[in-house]
Amino acid sequence: MSQHNFNIDVVVKYYKDGKMLPLYLIWDDDVKYKIDRITQIQTGASLKYGLQGLRYTCVIQSQLRHLYFDGERWSISPIQ
Numbered sequence: 001m002s003q004h005n006f007n008i009d010v011v012v013k014y015y016k017d018g019k020m021l022p023l024y025l026i027w028d029d030d031v032k033y034k035i036d037r038i039t040q041i042q043t044g045a046s047l048k049y050g051l052q053g054l055r056y057t058c059v060i061q062s063q064l065r066h067l068y069f070d071g072e073r074w075s076i077s078p079i080q
Helices: none
Strands: 009-014 020-026 032-034 037-046 051-060 063-069 074-076
Touching: 020 051, 020 063, 037 063
Parallel strands: none
Antiparallel strands: 009 020, 020 032, 037 051, 051 063, 063 074
């Protein structure tokens, strides 16, 4: 498991039926990145980076990224 912290701030839209949709990532330097598209939502894990939870496969600035929500925090897998 990686020793890096992959937690990230996320702007999320919550719907009255309980669904949630991440809209933007906010990096440590307060730069905001729009999530252009979500291609898949499923329960998943990244054993390599120790991330788990609800996994959102996202397109952000033409890059495919995995965003994880563990029930409390959002994390992102690093670009490989």
